[in-house]
Amino acid sequence: MASYRIALNFEDGVTRFVECRDDEKVLDAAFRNKINLPMDCSDGVCGTCKCRAESGAYDLGDDFIDDALTADEAASGLVLTCQMKPSSDCVIAVPTTAAACKTGQQKFTASVASVVPHNDAAIVLELDIEGAAAPAFLPGQYVNIDVPGSGQSRSYSFSSASGETRVGFLIKKIPGGLMSTWLEHAEVGTKLELTGPLGSFYLREVQRPLLFLAGGTGLAPFLSMLEVLARTNPEQKVHLIYGVTRDLDLVLVDEIEAYTKRLANFTFDTVVADVASSHPRKGWVTQHMPEDVLNGGDVDVYLCGPPPMVDAVRKHLDDTGVRPNSFHYEKFTPNAVAKEAA
Template identity: 50%
Template sequence: MSTQTEHKIALAFEDGITKFIPCGEDQTVADAAYQSKINIPFDCRDGACGTCKAFCESGDFDEGDFVDDAMTQDELDNGFCLPCQAKPRSDMVLQIRTTSVLAKTGPETFNATVTKVGPLSETVFELELEVEDRERLNFLPGQYVNITVPGSEETRSYSFATGPQEDKIAFLIKNTPNGLMTNWLKDVAKVGDKLEFEGPMGSFFLREPLQPVLLLAGGTGLAPVMSIMESLANDELLDVPVRLIYGANTSEDLVRLEDI
């Protein structure tokens, strides 16, 4: 009995929502999306209309059959594909030309438990979480989530400061005087507390590193860059130099230096 290789496809929608679907090598991306109950745009499913045309941010695929009216060879050479024809040869990230709402999908909600909380400096808090059903949480390095501040109905957006492969996730949060999240972190939060977040979201994420990589970070903007660097550190095929420029107002505000 043969086993089919399955790849992870990230569908990045125009409203910043990203959905991950499994897709076999003998399956088109459009069929895989349909099976996952995500309605990405298409009309013909024969490579003839071009309605489903998407830009492939990273990954390899078998382009399938199509006509020039749907997609030109030049577009293919520049990274475009037709999901109704494309079959993955690796994990892929695709820009989908519609919103998650129109695709009848949206961000997922996750529950988590605080495993570490406290200041890293006078201006930066660290919040570490253990997520229920961790295998459901897929994200691209650099993306963010909306965390509901415990005791309120308001949310705050924070980027992952850990790579997608880590069991626990962490965030770097700015100490904002009298801020809703800051007050919770300073006065209430403790290990074992429960909270909820939605995501992943955002179009700032690591692309396939084919050229030298320069990363710029200031203050708590280090968080998404930490996620990117952890992913690069685990990339066995990485063969380009990676440089980081990281700044803060004072030397005491520089955090996670040992990890860097």
């Protein structure tokens, strides 16, 4: 009997993972894990348990009525969790909050494995997860990390892939910043508390070319996505544009370059805004976005960067009249406790 991993992503960004057998309905698997997904009848009649399957293969059977789920809705990816039986790992968007489903954010403990500064721009933090189970998350998601002794936390996207006991983060180095200051003296083995995974910015099922737009340490979630893509090796084209303010802000370029050897259809460009830079591509990301990577709109665009970058890219797409098939973005500010995604 096969079992599959089902990611339940709630509208408040909380994600919970459950194991579902191939002969089991998703609603039942969720209840078995003490997650009360919306439902009234559980018989395919009321439509209360309607969610959206964002990736994966499944069977809905024929024991439901059209009033609960029409053929058009099913074709668009809507599902009834009381009828859905998976035949692969799946990601399901649940149109309510985790609290409404009587489930909360997961917490886990990790210890500092390494702290590596990159110029004065960023810090790569690696943590070893305590316990036997590696954390599950969707590539692109983040966690809140408690800063010891402060009573506060900071949000950072995973730069590593799910399922590993060592996880990585790319953190912007901010003079006087709460986490930056603590990391200056962090010792290997120090315990940290993490809460997550969180966020609705994550890699969906790859069905068309991808355009990744990273601003500064907004590169982190794309490193996670690229690692997952390298392991699955999709045939679709993937292009990354990595924009920074100064030359010194370009970090981990060697890691990006390594993916060109692991992903046959992956390419990338780096862009530096500083007019005094000798970098071959100067200016803003929007000035180095050729028409071919937009593929006439038949492209899924993912963007992670500061709010002005997000706004500039949205305006650029509007001005050029290009409407990508989907546009997922995450805005962040250096000291943000929480993130905004769409």
